[in-house]
Amino acid sequence: MDLDLRKLRYFVAVADKLHFGRAADELHIAQPVLSRQIRALEKDLGTPLLTRDSHGVALTDAGRQLLTDAGPLLASAHAVRRRVTLAARDSRRIMVGFRAGIAVAPAVRLFADRHPDVLVDMQRIEWDDQAPMLLDGRIDVGYVRLPMDEAGLRVAALYTEPRVAVLPAGHELAGREQITEADLAGEPLIWHGDTSTQPTRRPHPNAGYLVRGVDETLEHVAAGRGISFLARSATVFYSHPNISYVPVLDLASDQVCLAVAEAHNSPVVDDFFLAAQEAAEITAECGNYEMWQLGSGAVPMR
Numbered sequence: 001m002d003l004d005l006r007k008l009r010y011f012v013a014v015a016d017k018l019h020f021g022r023a024a025d026e027l028h029i030a031q032p033v034l035s036r037q038i039r040a041l042e043k044d045l046g047t048p049l050l051t052r053d054s055h056g057v058a059l060t061d062a063g064r065q066l067l068t069d070a071g072p073l074l075a076s077a078h079a080v081r082r083r084v085t086l087a088a089r090d091s092r093r094i095m096v097g098f099r100a101g102i103a104v105a106p107a108v109r110l111f112a113d114r115h116p117d118v119l120v121d122m123q124r125i126e127w128d129d130q131a132p133m134l135l136d137g138r139i140d141v142g143y144v145r146l147p148m149d150e151a152g153l154r155v156a157a158l159y160t161e162p163r164v165a166v167l168p169a170g171h172e173l174a175g176r177e178q179i180t181e182a183d184l185a186g187e188p189l190i191w192h193g194d195t196s197t198q199p200t201r202r203p204h205p206n207a208g209y210l211v212r213g214v215d216e217t218l219e220h221v222a223a224g225r226g227i228s229f230l231a232r233s234a235t236v237f238y239s240h241p242n243i244s245y246v247p248v249l250d251l252a253s254d255q256v257c258l259a260v261a262e263a264h265n266s267p268v269v270d271d272f273f274l275a276a277q278e279a280a281e282i283t284a285e286c287g288n289y290e291m292w293q294l295g296s297g298a299v300p301m302r
Helices: 007-019 022-025 031-045 061-088 104-112 130-135 215-221 269-286
Strands: 050-053 056-059 092-100 119-124 141-145 154-163 162-166 189-191 204-209 228-231 243-247 254-261
Touching: 007 031, 007 061, 022 031, 031 104, 056 061, 056 215, 061 130, 092 130, 092 269, 104 119, 104 269, 130 254, 141 269, 154 269, 162 215, 189 215, 189 228, 215 228, 215 243, 228 243, 254 269
Parallel strands: 092 119, 092 141, 189 204
Antiparallel strands: 050 056, 141 254, 154 254, 162 228, 162 243
8 A cells, every 4th residue: 555645744734733624724625625535544554543522633643653754754755856856957956055154165166167057055054954954855965063863864074173162251261261071060051952962971951942053052142041062163153242162172073064865866966065075175185265264173074
């Protein structure tokens, strides 16, 4: 039995809303049609996915499992459609995603010399966007920071760079030339993801604020809600009157990589991937990469 993606999209809408009427409105279909499609999906799978009673709609155990699995399936289908469309258009346009503080221009210039007829768009991405946007085709190539879920991706290391502590300007350590992890022990930490992704080996109490990007991080730290850690390039690309950056000698380095979906089959995207790797190698040898020019201190991986 092949899973009908249209029925799956209908199911996700109902599972998200837990209301057939609101889901039908969102899908722009009649509620009886939606109900019939959900019943047909349940028949296809041989199990109830939703319970319906006077109290409303709820997911069964099978429904919760299907909802978990549906996201990657639908994203993959969307990515297939987008890649086919790009191939039909002869791939005259690619989208490059990049994390904050990463200079993309050297690779874009090198690529443009070889492919002047291809437009390269650039879009900043956040920590939780990296893998999803590559897998669903919203970006073709990504400059990413590890750790990330690498399943379904081709990932190549570019360079590492030191991290710095992000402190409120009035912090007692703000004026230091450098500090160690031990100096910050016990400080509340403003962090953007799971604690397993934190670069520090020492425990820090959770400050209770979930942030997505550098701008949010800086504002929370400036407000005195905790400290954070960023790649050293942040000191070049981001300034704040109420923030102090201090190098941390023994903090784990930040790893910058290139990533592309394994399913992406485009010679133009492959050429950009190679241009980005070459740009990193050239700048490592010549010292003329914008990140190095600006004093980020990044060290290419070998």
